[in-house]
Amino acid sequence: MFAIATKNFVEEVDNRGLLIPVSSLNDTIALLTVVVKRKRFWFWQKPKYLPTDFHFNDILIGEMPINPDVSEADFIKYTGTFGDNIQGSVDAAFVKANVNLEGKDSSKLQSSFGSLKKDEVDVQKLLQDCKDRVLDMSHCLIQQAKEKHKRVFGIVKERILTTQPCSVIEEVQQGGQCGGSLSSCGPKSHKISLKENGSLSKDSNITMEIPTQTTIAYGLIELDVKQDGCFVLCLMSDTNGGFEVDGAAKQGLLSVSGTPVHTSEIGLIQQELVRLKDNFQLLSGLPASIRSSLLQQITELMQDPPAISSLQKVLEQKYLEPGLGDVRPTDSEQQKIQGILDLLVPSQAGQSTSILTALHLIISALDEMTQDCLEYLRICSNPTTLRTLEQLVQCVSENKEMPLSSAVLTEDVYINTKHLFSLSNVSLKKDGNVVRTEIKHPQGNLPLVLCIAIRSLASLAYCG
Known part of the structure; x- marks a missing residue:
């Protein structure tokens, strides 16, 4: 908090x-x-x-x-x-059953x-x-x-x-209602009727006094x-x-994947996406059911930035760089984290590290984003929109433009996508029949992080 x-x-x-x-x-x-x-x-x-x-x-x-x-x-x-507010309802009518579900979730940090x-x-x-x-x-x-x-x-x-x-004050409100009826008529005209209405709510209000x-x-x-x-x-x-190491002059910093830090922004994005290609292919090569579940769970995780950070630490400390220390997620975070890990930790240990490194790539990119950026990315994380976003990533990394005819870019999608890219220092403009991208501020890695996150999520949606 x-x-x-x-x-x-x-x-x-x-x-x-x-x-x-x-x-x-x-x-x-x-x-x-x-x-x-x-x-x-x-x-x-x-x-x-x-x-x-x-x-x-x-x-x-x-x-x-x-x-x-x-x-x-x-x-x-x-x-x-x-804070954010999430609200939804589902009504379903069947031949012998009616179901109504409503949910509301809001949180505020002041x-x-x-x-x-x-x-x-x-x-x-x-x-x-x-x-x-x-x-x-x-x-x-x-x-x-x-x-x-x-x-x-x-x-x-x-x-x-x-x-x-x-003070720091956190308010959380969670509530839901369900209602339904079920009737059944047997061959001997016996009639059973069940009606149920219920509600569930959970509120918390925590105040932390800062001296x-x-x-x-x-x-x-x-x-x-x-x-x-x-x-x-x-x-x-x-x-x-x-x-200083071994008395030798310190060399330029290198990334884990070997990319020099000092490179032009567009060239860096292009090089890094190429270097990470094996990770994207690992994700797109997963069985369709696992990819679908993983995309859904990661999309839900975007509503909980602390859980993203906890998952990133768990992957790093338990699987990729053991010995860095211990991380203790909260009970709610642990449930979300374990659900994702259960999908990906294979029975054969030889495959575990590479697949978990690919998962770590996605989560690490999300962990670098602001809460606003995560919210817009969550809205855009459906297979159709991810396909369009992946085309825009190609425009960013190759300094090209994209014909409007080649993308499903409705006005709503365009507005959300424009906000998403803007939060990562990339401008998006319609110019006649094309869409152009431009990196606004060369400093920092926000454009690269956005491109990695989109390519990873698109791999789970099998978009490309």
Whole structure:
């Protein structure tokens, strides 16, 4: 609940992606706190940030502590409300039976953080203070981080704090009604009649009180660490830190699938879709009944972003990268997760990893999307619309246009699709008898993530 509220806050106030939402009230984030950044399975996934119990001074050699100059400033006053409403009904009449079903599901998350302030380190003075300083490479935190794959050190340079007691409120309402009648006449004119009307409702209202001086988001400076403990502060947002390996100069970052980070946006999308082709083929090669059930369950999962995150962690920690830690989904999340895993975990262990990697690909792409983006994608996740979306992905990756005659693009579908693509920094325009796509903001991986999600879902719908 707190993690969703801080994530929503960061998405609203920081479109450059420099702020990191605090995921747990148990995390103590002070200026110059050491945070471990863990790179993910796919290069386009946002990294995970693990705050430690250590201050920057704790891992430096020498007794002279660094005491940074800190500036304080008012940030913003923030109140956000996020939610959705789902309602539906079914009426069915048979020769000897009538059935009526109604359902309603609504949820609302309100974050009232109030007036916020920002603490920020004077970076120029910090540079001076760090001159000729060396990290203690024998420190247990550094030793453990070096042993793990894809770890980077960062120190907190700024943080957003509450200035007054505030709250996060979650309201959930679930309700349903069913009614029906059944009659039967036997050959001896015996008559049985059954009438039943019932209702089920479940409401919850949870309020979390947040104390003053609680950090809800923070920014980092990454460290580029040499083997001898010398380090450089990475001041540019596009400069990455890390540990020097075997004394050799650090090479350019590579994705798990081998794609260089520094590539033109369109070229990157095209290359990555080609590299992931085997995963798409694995999904489209599943039996039709499994593909249909999997598409349905994943579509339903899009209404529950925390469950998507939990499934992604389960796949990563249990099957793809064991030893990363343990994840504990809630009971409702566990039920959804297990239903999906039961469809895909085969009896032959030799096939398990590849199929689960393909599932991890879909879920990881969905986990990178905002809640609004997930909602529009859910609306579009039927086989006919996915076929059109897949054609549009080809337009994006090959910088081409699509004839309107080749797609089922009704006005409603076009509006929803336009919103979906816009939320991922891709513009969609009708121009005469064609549809054109254009990447609006080259920075970031949102267009690539959207293309991967659509291609994966289309593979389950067997669209191409």
